[in-house]
Amino acid sequence: MRRKASLVLLAFAVFFAALSPLLRFYAFPRLAKIPPSQYQEAVLEAKPATLIDYGTMQPKEVDKLSIVQTLKGNVEEAERIGKRTGRDVVVWDTLAYAEGPDGKMVSKIPERYIFDAHTQEPVHDKTEMADGHEVKREGIEFKWPLLTEKRDYDYFDLRVRKSAPIHYKGTRNFRGLEVYYFEQTIPWTQVDYPSVMPVKGITAKSLAGTGTKLWYTTVRKFWVEPVTGAPVYGEEIHEEEMRGGTLLGDRDKVTAFAGHVKMREDYIRSTVDLVKSQRQLVLLMTSYLPWGFLGLGITLLALALFLEARSRRPDGQDPARQPAPDPVEA
Amino acid sequence: MRALIAAAVGLAAALALVLTVTAIGAPAGETSPKPLLTTVPPESP
Incomplete structure (x- = not known):
């Protein structure tokens, strides 16, 4: 019986x-992935901000500029591209919508970001785009891979429509979470005007026809929780200038936008809560369960060996259970 | 010999479990009906 139990x-x-x-x-590399149906929104604010008035072509300071960033997983497109490429794919249709203090639209920039659900490597398709322009992304955007490493990554810039390194700058504590801090600086670069302009009658084409060019620079900052790869907080010091051409009169340049954009408090709280719960799921598969199972396996093996050793005593019986010897007569 | 068979059974069961779970995978879900936002949601307390 004891032999059977040990086996x-x-x-x-x-x-x-x-x-x-x-x-x-x-199992973990195959099961852990970004769900293709994810829907997420975040609001960022610049308080105050400088915006150009297209009526007077003069910059003016406003109390607040809000940017609503929405990500929507397109499951049908993910399946289509997945079948074509033979990979597990996520397609995010996104919109960065900026609104001034009067509630009017300032800019509206759509994107389609396609990536591998497990590794987050970019996957290419003819529908991949940024502000209506076909692009071929390198590196990451919006999110870091699961189990983020302490190294630089390539991060896609929507305005320049190219990737550039985002540098790992150290480990920080953000609201009780250990996070990696990343920073990217895009130097002054000439960019296209947004496809959708805030004023009727003014288009990217009509502006470009004046010879006045749009220049842009930004310092992008992310605090990334490394287990999930999710940014829990983000900031951007963003500047745009219009330079040269006939539109500015005798001026060399005019500020089109300037602001220090930060994530709104309620979205920081909800993001931190979400990341804390998701982090536990990832840790369950990468740490808690593997180490727990290993410990259990070793304990059971020790118990099996112990029972086996006891069952192999010469008489095959437990000494405690042996009958007492007969009394010896004097 | 019996110990070897017991170990093989344990190993086969672990492989079968992991292969089954990874083959099933996670459901893809559906595209959210919610739109891409063009208004700023009010700040929650």
């Missing part, structure tokens, strides 16, 4: 010991 324990010991590396190194 069952041995089977369970091997089961759990084998499950430990299988879960971490086989």
Whole structure:
């Protein structure tokens, strides 16, 4: 009976010991992925901000500029591109919508970002775009890969429509979470006018026809929770200038936009809460379960060996259970 | 010999479980009916 029990324990010991590396190194990379149906929104604010008045072509300071960033996973397109490429794909249709203090639209820039659901490597398709222009992204955008590393990444810039390094600048604590801080500086670069302009009658084409060019620079900052790769907070010091041409009269340049954009408090709170819960799920598969199963496997193996050793005593019996010797007569 | 068989059973069960779970995978879900926002949501307390 004891022999049978030790064999069952041995089977369970091997089961759990084998499950430990299988879960971490086989199941986790295949199961952990960005869901293709994700929908997320975030609001960022610049208080105050400088905006150009297209009526007078003069910059003016406003109390607040809000940017609503929406990400929407397109499941049908993910399946289509997934079938074509043979990969597990996520398609995010996004919109960065900026609104002035009067509630009027300041800019409206759509994007389609396509990436591998597991590794977050970019996947290319003819529908991949930024502000209506076909692009071929390198690197990441919006989110870092699961188990983010302490290194520089390539990050796609929507306005320049190219990727540039975003540098790892150290580990910080953000509202009780250990986060990696990343920073990217895009130097002054000439960019296209946005496809949709805020004033009727003014188009990107009509502005370009005046010879006045749009220049842009930004310093982008992200605080990224490394287990999930999710940014829990973001800031951007963003500046745009119109330079040269006939539109500015005798001026060399005019500020088109300037502001220090920060994530709104309610979205910081909800993002931190979401990331804290998702972090536990990832840790369950990468740490808690693998180590727990390994410990359980070792314990069961020790128990199986102990029972086996006891069952192999010469008489095959437990000494405690042996009958007492007969009394010896004097 | 019996110990080897027991270990093989444990190993096979672990492999079968992991392969089954990874083959099933996670459901894809559906595209959200919510629109891409063009208004700023009010600040929640």
